[in-house]
Amino acid sequence: MEGRKRIVGWGVLALWVIVIALAAPLAGKLGDVQRDRAVDYLPASADSTQVAKITEQLPGGDxxxxxxxxxxxxxxxxxxxxxxxxxxxxxxxxxxxxxxxxxxxxxxxxxxxxxxxxxxxxxxxxxxxxxxxxxxxxxxxxxxxxxxxxxDASEVYGSLDGPLLYTTVAVVAVLLIVIYRSPFLWLVPLVVAGVADFLSMAVTYTLHQGFDISVSGQSTGVMTILVFGAGTDYALLLVSRYREELRRVPRPYDAMVAALRGCGPAVLASSGTVALGMLCLLAADMNSSRGMGPTAAVGVLCALVAMLTLLPALLVVLGRRVFWPLIPAYGSEPKVARRSLFAAMGSSAGRRPLPVLLAGAAALAALALGVLNLPGTLKQEDSFSSTPESVAAMKTLAAAYPQLGTQPITLIAPDGSTAEVLERVRATEGVSRAERGRSGDGWSEISVVAAHAPQSAGETATIRELRSALGEGVYVGGPSAEQLDMADTSASDQRIAIPLVLVVVLIVLIALLRSLVAPLILVAAVVAVWGAALGIGGLVFEGLFGFEGTDTGLALLSFVFLVALGVDYGIFLMHRMREECLNGLEAGPAALAALRTTGGVIASAGLVLAATFAVLVNMPMVQLAELGFVIAVGVLLDTFLVRTYLVTSASVLLGRRVWWPGPLAKKPVSTARSESGRRPVGV
Incomplete structure (x- = not known):
């Protein structure tokens, strides 16, 4: 029987070898379809996008x-x-x-x-x-x-893949070595995460070919971060449970089956929540945001599949020796450690839940006020953390020609009305000169030079005046109009995508926890974390990092990532708390028990995820640096403040009402069991 069980493990490994062989030619083609043109980031319905598409069809092309x-x-x-x-x-x-x-x-x-x-x-x-x-x-x-x-932007994005991957792998490797304290064990989840990243590249290329999803340097970079960050989180949870089961079960195969049964539902629910949250970005009009949704979801799902199949197979085949020198022997008990940090934190939340809850909420609210200090919209020339030649040239022009537009505003008008449009353009306030350009396919191109510097308030007013004066059928584009459309569309996308994400996440949590109150607590907590993380960004972006503006997509993307990933840890904690309640504990003691038994592994997972996103802070694109900083800070706030203090204290205050209207809200405690009456295991 044991031999057959080992064959199962080897069979899964053989299947993965086949998968990798099939994925290899597809993964290698992803770079060929990656595009970082303006149209790949612009809003799908914007005037400037129509200009970019039509100019490509004019004689000579773009x-x-x-x-x-x-x-x-x-x-x-x-x-x-x-x-x-x-x-x-x-x-x-x-x-x-x-x-x-x-x-x-x-x-x-x-x-x-x-x-x-x-x-x-x-x-x-x-x-x-x-x-x-x-x-x-x-x-x-x-x-x-x-x-x-x-x-210059294309070269920067093209140079990200190698440094981003190597830095991410190095960061995850160091953290896993510290967490596992083993010279071998850290390699296993790291290799599996690398395989998952390889698979996600192949799947993304296939989706691009089949559904024409947008693939940009930004989306593929974030996908890699998610694969290693979320994938390592799932590995930490599974390995923690597996280690505990090895002390109780003699055979590694049986211990792994028990570990998967114990933590599998929580991992499935959390990854499903993240993937669904990312797919909500499909509702955005911004091409860059909409393209990031599927690629991010692919990364999370590939990480999930690899960590729930390939990782267990490798661990079972390698046996207990993979944990050397801290090998969990069958029948042994874990060393009695000193009172853990999370036990101490939980005790303070349990003794004074209301003051702890109010103090934590006040701290988050105070940090969120920093949003008022966020720098204005990021200009195109400020998108680089260094100063490439193109940016240096634009700065020279801005100083030498303060009252002259140095990059054209491009208009596309129907051929039959070009003369009339040209006359109205020249009569528009803020226009320095206008000339007719190419014609073809029923359209004519008009090049307009504004009397103001690029992306200044004066030029923005000129663009809006042109659109108002020319009306339907005439499109106003060009670099400055593109930036304006991105800012306007980002605000519109937030009004659509943010409520959609909240609804989707709430539905998943209600189905998983069979409660309405607990999901509302988790969602309110992660929204508060998002506000605080953005507020911290407002305090440091300009003063500490020297960023001259805020990316228009930062609010939406950081919201989606922080809500989805933050709820991830809430699921791990609440799932364990619900398990404790089903075993007889009241909600308050169950919350403390869940924190004590899962706090360490959740903290480790949070540190890994925050560190992987922090890698983006060192990338040479301001958009990626800002996104990485806000998500990393948000994950740390969520891990060490919200999960530990706010959710725990709220659960203690509400008691069984936290499970309302589910059966646990009414169910009396069936066994008089102390909080220490059950052997703690991982999630």
Whole structure:
């Protein structure tokens, strides 16, 4: 019989070898379909998105717009101007340009700019990057503009995969070594997480091919973080329960079956909640948010499948020796440790639940006030934590041409009304000049230069005035309009997706806990954590990190992640608390027992998850850094404040009413059992 059980373990491993072999060619293609164009992040229904799509269909395809900047602090010399003219002529000779570049000198004589536009690269990102690099080789000045910004952003996102993966693996490895205190055990969940990440890449590529979901550098980076963070959490819970069962059950196979029965339902429910929460992002209009939903859900589900099949098989095949030197012997009892930190925390919450609850709630509310200090909307040139050449060029232009738009506003109008539209555009307040561009497929392109700096209040007002004056059928786009549409759509997406996430999470919790009060407590707690984490971001983003703005998608994405992941730990705690109540404890003592027995493993899981998201803080994109910081801080608040004090104290205060209207709210205690009358095990 034992031999047959070992064969089951080897059979699962053989099945995974087949899965990996099938996934390998698909996973390797994910990078080929990753796109970081503006249209991949824009709102699906916005004017600027329509402009981006239509310009791709015009003769020559999408245009790559650059600004060549020549600057000397003391003033440009005649030799400088001659050099600039010669280099620009060389660029024009080497590439087909939409119009001859004209020099535009600054009033103080320190700067000269040339606007360069070419349809040669079209929509091919590789060709665009090659064009930008060739121009940079030909000119001695700085190369900026939307095309250069896109190339610099693409290179940054393209460089994330390796450092992000290696740093995440290193962080998880160090934490697992500290947690397990074993030279071998930490490798097992880490290898399984790596396999899950590989599988998630293959599944994401398949979804892209079948359903055309958006795949960006941001979404794949977050997917990797989720696989390692959430996957390691599930591994910690399973290994903790398995270790305890090995002391009670002689055979590793039987111990693993008991461990899966004990913690499997909670892990399934928590991962399902996270996946469903992520899929709520499909309701967003923002392409970047909507694309992140499926990829994040894929990451969580692949981590779940690997941790509930491959990890158990490896542990069973390796046997007890994998825990060396702290091997759990059959029939042994765990060493009696000193009174745990979580027991002490639980005792304070149990003795003074109301003051603890009020103090914790007040602390979260005070931290949430920091939201009022969040910097304004993040500008395109402030998206990098370093200063690439495109950003340096835009800063030079902003200083030299404070009252001149240095990147065009692009209009798309029907061919039949182009002359009328052009006349109305030139009469619009805030427009410096407007010129007709390409035509084709029933549309004409109009290039507009505003009389204000890019993404300034004046230019924003001009864009809104153009849209108001031109009405339906004429689309206003370009880089500044794209940023404006993203900000407007983010606010709209929040009003749709946030209530949807709350409803979905509540339904799952009500079904799992068979209660209405307990789910409301958990959801209220994670919403409070989200507000506090954003508030802390408001206190440190500008002063500590030097971030010049807040990403428009930060509020929505951080809400979805923190609610889904925070409820994860609430499920582990409440599921154990419900188990204690079913075994005879009142709700208050059951909450303390659940905290004592699960607090350590939940704290370890929270530290791992927070550390993996903290990896994003060191990435060179401000959007990722802000998202990683808020989620990491939120997870730590949830783990060490909300789960430990607020949920526990609320449960003690409410007693059996925490399970209302379920049967446990009315069920009398059936056994007079002390809190220590049952052997503690993991979740």
């Amino acid at each position: 245009s790559t717009d650059l600004v060549l900047v020549y600057h000397r602090d003391g003033g440009l010399t005649a030799a400088d101007r001659a050099t600039a003219a010669r280099e620009v002529a060389e660029v024009a000779a080497g590439h087909p340009l939409t119009s001859p570049p004209r020099p535009v000198p600054s009033q103080d004589g320190t700067t000269l700019l040339y606007a360069v536009s070419s349809t040669e690269p079209g929509t091919d990102e590789v060709a665009r990057d090659a064009f930008v690099h060739d121009v940079r080789e030909k000119v001695s000045g700085e190369v900026g503009g939307p095309g250069a910004l896109a190339t």
